[in-house]
Amino acid sequence: MDKPEKKEKPARKPRESILVLCAHSDDQILGLGGTLAKYSDEGKRILIIIFSYGEKSHPWLKKKVTVKMRVKESQDAGKVIGAEKTIFMGIEEGRFSEDIETKGIHEKIKRLIEDCRPIKIFTHSSDDPMPDHGAINKFTIDLLNEISYAGDVYAFDVWTPLKIKERSLPKVYIDITKTFSRKIEALKCFESQWMSMISLLWSVYYRAVKNGFKSRCRYAEVFYKIR
Secondary structure: OOOOOOOOOOOOOOOOEEEEEEOOOOHHHHHHHHHHHHHHHOOOEEEEEEEEOOHHHOOOOOHHHHHHHHHHHHHHHHHHHOOOEEEEEEEOOOOHHHHHHHOOHHHHHHHHHHHHOOOEEEEEOOOOOOHHHHHHHHHHHHHHHHOOOOOEEEEEOOOOOOOOOOOOOOEEEEEOOOOHHHHHHHHOOOHHHHHHHHHHHHHHHHHHHHHHHHOOOOOEEEEEEOO
């Protein structure tokens, strides 16, 4: 008697990846924590690249102590929003352009993009007045142009009160009503930054409500499509 043929299981479709390139360890939560949590709930891989440890935030401590503290806070925040990996590049604050040249950052990020093949990349706004944020925007755009990246690229705000360069770009609103509480929970992971976080919370709520009103939901985050 012939044995019934075994049916081959269909190959699993690889999970779609979302990549974030940001300057400091709390930028990814302030700028798009709710959106990242939403993508994670949808089954997407969340990969976060942070260029600086933020070691200058506690000048009275030894560098290795501050680095260890900031890394743990970022990893804990990543777990809250469902990030798969949070990777640090170890660039010194205020020296982004120089260190990107000397520490092989260009090739590291290029290989990472080739490996994870993200469908979307998020980075800082070109209008952001903080120099480190602007340096990451320029680095990201230059690199993606070089490798002819075909996915979508979005800019997020952290310290951008006025949009000039990007005001004509398409806006994308993401409903984060179901994940906004996790964004707040993730922000609370940055205990070493809590005094500044307290002063920022009002703006986090204000922007979420304002963007929610514009997109007809309770809370939302907004991004500018730059590619």
